[in-house]
Amino acid sequence: MSQTDITAPTGRIERPGYRYYVLAVLTLVYMLNFLDRQIIGILAAPLKAEFGLSDSQFGLLGGLAFALLYTTLAIPIAWLADRFSRVWIMTAALTLWSGFTALCGVVGGFGQLFLCRMGVGIGEAGGVAPSYSLISDYFPKAQRARALAVYAFGIPFGTAAGTLVGGLVAATYGWRAAFITVGLLGLLVAPILRLTVRDPQRGGMDRAAPVADAAPVAFVPEPAPSFGAVLKLLLPKPSFWLLALGAASASVCGYGVAAWMPSFFMRSFGLTLADTAWYYSGIALVGGLTGIWFGGQLADRLGRKSKGGYPLVPAIAFLISVPCFLLAMNAQSIVSFLLPETSNNSWQALTLAFLIFLIPTGLNLTWLGPLTASVQHLVPPTMRTTASALFLLINNLLGIAVGIFYFGWMSDLLRPAFGEESLRWSIYTGMGFYLLASALLIGASRTLTRDWVD
Template identity: 50%
Template sequence: MSATNGAAPTVQGHGTPGYRAAVLAMLLLVYTFNFLDRQILGILAVPIKADLGLTDTQLGALGGIAFAFLYSTLGVPLALLADRTSRTWVVTISLTVWSGFTALCGLANSFWTLFLYRIGVGVGEAGGVAPSYAIIADYFPPHQRARALAIYSLGIPIGLASGTLLGAWIAASVDWRMAFIVVGLAGVIIAPFFRMVVKEPPRPAVSAEHQRVPLGRVFAILAKKPSFWLMAIGAGFSSMCGYGLAFWAPTFFVRSFGFDLATTSYFFGSILLVGGTIGVFMGGVLADRLGGGDRGVYAKLPAFAWLICVPLFAGGFLTNNVVLAWFLFLIPNGLNILWLGPVTTAVQNLVPPHMRATASASFLLINNLIGLGAGSWVMGAMSDAMTASYGNEALRYSAVTALSFYLIAAVLMLFAVRTLRKDWVE
């Protein structure tokens, strides 16, 4: 399919349904590698800690601060570049860069070399998500966007589960270093195929002034909309807990349940894949069906989901019954990421179409600095601090304490319900 940037949008979207499905499938594949490359560090935390002699605080820093700072801050200028040039090229180059640095992680011989390589992974991934959101918003009509974004967001549970299962399998078969090398090189190989399949989507015909919209103008529009701040900070607190739990759960299963690496991968991978896939998809479906009559639904759904997560996650971490724990973790692992389809769709509709990638990156900047940057590090630091009192069970109580972040997220998102109705741009 050919695409011209001057084409006007229609309510039917762009391209044939079959081609839109192919575009979405390729974006989903790239997003899967995005989270596969993140989660592989979590499942390999135990052998990495033993090999490099790291503390929980250092491991948490590798999973959060090392990755998140440049990932979050560079996302905005790269999204602005994508809005002004080619979104598909930005995604292609980003995939190549982050995959290359993932492979280099397998060569690390100290905390600081691994820290620097994880920074490189963050630099690469900074250009992947926001342009992909904008590509989807350009290809799909408004009444299908939340569902399309939810399908794209399936890359999170699929990537997390794949990173858990594949990383553990390669590490058990060879070693933890080879796991990084294999998944990193696979992403490099996929990059040119993505560029061949996904054409630059046609965009609304806009003036030359809009084609060169200043970054400050996008910020100025978003800054005046309370719903943006409430959703971004609320999602940030949710991600603080979500990313922290995703990173530390494999180590918890090893320490508190006595699992080996393979058993941990099957146990946790199945929870992530089943629960996460259902939760993400249902979030998009419910938002599309219920949000047409009330835009506040896009904020209300995540708030209720996070409130339900807290007691279920707490029960899972506090029980010593393995079977019960699997079921208690399953449901909240779906509910905690149900927000992705509704909230990312809402952010797309706070600004005009030619500002979508930059608006998404602004949202991700706040969300990731709070959530991705602090989540795993805070939980690791709390675990180290609690070790004197709880010994090998410190990580269990660190995780339960961190669930309070979901309560904060839910309150902020409920405040966003009313303001979102006024801030929405069709």
């Protein structure tokens, strides 16, 4: 990436290395965001056993309980972040969601756990949109998709860490210890965020690069526009709706599959809780990192030729993901067909499934860098946090609240016909959301150039 310096609101020149440090800290916070968000997936079996929950009820814990306030509060918090310190807001958010995650470990029933998960959602509402805005003010336009893709590494890191740490701690000390452990970790990181990360100029990297050896120029930021002004500019743009609904459709399947895949491995592949923790964390980490970086790199390359390349990358990726998911989920049948003489082919099936699952796990995360970068360019710099929050509102309200509940509800609905394999068939039905996402993003590739703001 470029070594161009950036000027802070105080007029001081930030060294290039500090820019990468900030990106690393924000990525760590995002990892904790997903760790606390996704840990409940690996804890499905012990939680259902403890409280006697159906798949639908567990889907509410993972989806609606978290997403209800997470999505709605993100808008007013983003409005504040466009006017006040983004770092202070993120520090308070990290402290809040980590504290509620720890409290999940001391609950006495479904209702209390539901309320604590709502608290996690309240905290995490202030974690993502301000980060998008900060990164856009630290990195120039040509590098933002890659920088946001690096930030999005927090998703596979967090998902893998939540699965591995949560599963291993729960298998050894119980599910309560797992919640408390990851919650306390976030409380330790909050002071580091507050004391070492500074707010850069809003829109500073959208201006011409400073002349070498030139004296720092005092910068007076433009006043943040009203929420109504953001809506007036953003909502009439078809690209916003196509990007947001396309990402949301993908997230219905993405969040849903991520939350229920540990249960699928235990039910259909016969893995233990600890085995699932190692197995799925490896898939989430390797596949996720590869897919996110590939998406950011490819989108930045295509974006130089045409802005429509940004949404086109994930659109193609989703089309490839569907058959890969279906093949991976049926690895046992494939191995039995190819090796009929082998009486015990479980390890071959697990190996084949692992390798194939890496492909769609990576492909279904390629949208993060390209689409978040695209949303940043639908509005001027002073509107970016609010625009990001509106995008996330649609994406998460549908993706988290609907996605995680959908797979649990469909599993209960199909149980009379398919028994313990009902979750497998539930996931099959969800693949249609990837096809819808692809169609919407192909549409966005045709309108984005017209709606782009330089």
